[in-house]
Amino acid sequence: MKILGIETSCDETAAAVVEDGREILSNVVASSAEMHAASGGVIPEKAARQQVKSILPVMTKALTDAEATIENINCLAVTAGPGLIGSLLVGVETAKTLSLLFKKPLIPVNHLVAHIYANWLSPKTPRFPALSLVVSGGHTDMVIMEGHGKLRWIGGTRDDAAGEAFDKTARLLGLPYPGGPQISKLSALFREKNPQVKLDLFPRPMVKEDNFDFSFSGLKTAIAREIGRMNHKNKARLAAEVEEAIVEVLVEKTIRAVSVFEPKSLLLSGGVAANSRLREKFEEEIKDHNLEIDFFVPEPKLCTDNAVYIASYAFFNRPRVPWEKIEARDELTIMGQL
Numbered sequence: 001m002k003i004l005g006i007e008t009s010c011d012e013t014a015a016a017v018v019e020d021g022r023e024i025l026s027n028v029v030a031s032s033a034e035m036h037a038a039s040g041g042v043i044p045e046k047a048a049r050q051q052v053k054s055i056l057p058v059m060t061k062a063l064t065d066a067e068a069t070i071e072n073i074n075c076l077a078v079t080a081g082p083g084l085i086g087s088l089l090v091g092v093e094t095a096k097t098l099s100l101l102f103k104k105p106l107i108p109v110n111h112l113v114a115h116i117y118a119n120w121l122s123p124k125t126p127r128f129p130a131l132s133l134v135v136s137g138g139h140t141d142m143v144i145m146e147g148h149g150k151l152r153w154i155g156g157t158r159d160d161a162a163g164e165a166f167d168k169t170a171r172l173l174g175l176p177y178p179g180g181p182q183i184s185k186l187s188a189l190f191r192e193k194n195p196q197v198k199l200d201l202f203p204r205p206m207v208k209e210d211n212f213d214f215s216f217s218g219l220k221t222a223i224a225r226e227i228g229r230m231n232h233k234n235k236a237r238l239a240a241e242v243e244e245a246i247v248e249v250l251v252e253k254t255i256r257a258v259s260v261f262e263p264k265s266l267l268l269s270g271g272v273a274a275n276s277r278l279r280e281k282f283e284e285e286i287k288d289h290n291l292e293i294d295f296f297v298p299e300p301k302l303c304t305d306n307a308v309y310i311a312s313y314a315f316f317n318r319p320r321v322p323w324e325k326i327e328a329r330d331e332l333t334i335m336g337q338l
């Protein structure tokens with residue numbers, strides 16, 4: 001079964017053709033991030049306009065790259081939410097139009113759950129029950145998956161998402177949007193040159209609390225204070241400190257969830273999962289704790305927004321929804337039903 005996935009929830013316009021949920025026939029992503037770099041964050045109105053410009057060229061390229069036509073695609077899938085409403089509407093209304101014209105079934109997709117399916121693109125297959133940590137730009141959630149479509153939320157952030165913490169602190173350091181990759185680069189440089197330096201300047205919020213929740217908003221205040229004190233002198237050091245604080249909390253609480261719920265697989269996903277220190281620390285901790293678990297993390301380009309996992313999610317979860325009933329849902333949560 002060939003599925004054309006469409007993703008327009010934020011500043012990426014993406015389309016992909018995936019066969020049987022696991023074989024990538026094409027993967028096209030156009031980003032307007034550069035346009036937002038100077039402003040330090042996405043400007044929703046500008047992002048939506050760019051979505052309108054990009055959607056048809058991106059979709060056409062995805063079909064051409066896959067040597068497919070819309071007629072020989074079996075099914076369409078589109079991100080219905082969450083995201084920026086103006087951006088979401090572009091993908092949703094385009095997909096509905098195609099569904100109506102070409103009489104193809106259309107599957108509405110929860111973007112947050114779909115992120116997890118980037119892990120089904122690896123050669124190994126995740127086993128259930130799986131514990132999943134989704135760390136994206138706007139959300140940080142931990143869920144237990146008993147099977148496809150059988151999710152139980154166990155915790156998440158009470159304020160900022162991990163991605164937001166990276167982006168906000170990057171802005172304070174004068175680094176362009178999106179801040180995560182910038183902080184990651186600076187931090188790697190610092191750690192390489194100063195392997196002996198202990199990175200414990202910032203607090204690890206909620207790390208010892210007996211729950212699976214997070215809080216990252218305080219980091220912004222802490223870093224603002226530190227920047228004032230250090231007079232902008234050592235950006236790389238601050239980047240490394242912030243990264244280590246975020247990574248340590250994410251890893252420590254997730255590893256604790258592994259020992260409580262004893263899942264067979266651990267699935268990392270979302271844009272922040274592209275962070276190399278986070279990936280490395282998970283590997284280290286799993287080894288140190290002798291955890292018998294299959295650890296999955298998608299290759300970095302499948303962690304950040306794309307339409308491959310949208311199509312993959314659609315293959316494994318096929319809610320039958322007539323196109324007339326599909327709507328853009330900017331407020332959707334990871335447990336939200338479509």
Ligand code: KG4
Binds near residue numbers: 010136163272274
């Ligand atoms: O999942 P995603 O691509 O978009 C959303 O659904 O939100 O996540 C974007 C987030 C941004 O906050 C970005 O700074 C962060 O992922 N990010 C990273 C890295 N690459 C992307 N954060 C830390 N290190 C990275 N290498």
Ligand code: ZN
Binds near residue numbers: 111115136137304305
């Ligand atoms: Zn995303």
